[in-house]
Amino acid sequence: MSPNENSNVVTKPSMYLQDMSEVEKVFQRFDTNGDGKISSDELSGVMHALGSTTSPDEISRMMEEIDSDKDGFINLQEFADFCKADTGDGGVGELKEAFEMYDEDGDGAISIGELHLILTRLGEDCTLQDCEKMIKSVDADGDGSVSFAEFKQMMTNNKK
The missing domain is CATH 1.10.238.10 (EF-hand)
Known part of the structure; x- marks a missing residue:
């Protein structure tokens, strides 16, 4: 940022x-x-x-x-x-900012390893297998990672 x-x-x-x-x-x-x-x-x-x-x-x-x-x-x-509180832009800017925090290497996707790293930093007791399940649950295109579009879909829960 x-x-x-x-x-x-x-x-x-x-x-x-x-x-x-x-x-x-x-x-x-x-x-x-x-x-x-x-x-x-x-x-x-x-x-x-x-x-x-x-x-x-x-x-x-x-x-x-x-x-x-x-x-x-x-x-x-x-x-x-x-x-x-209403953010004025529908939250897209904040979602992008959150996505970028998880996307440690800046490649435009959140990998299993990146998710594990962030959750561990936050004190979560989770395994790489747990993170893999989380990724799979929102990985619409099946590439093994979460793109911004998939992240946005998950976080907004189809709401505008």
């Missing part, structure tokens, strides 16, 4: 969360110590695990935007509200 001149704009989550149980699962992934709130350190840690070089200033801006009650933490309701 290249630095943006208009760096006061905070990007929305790079996924479409279809229901509250999905929101809770993602929230729990960010809430690494399990205290029911996301600190700036936890947010920074997840961003780093995803391969983002988010600066401390950017983390602060993200916290300010999401932390509506200004207690210094993001609670589940604030996170859910943020996930529901």
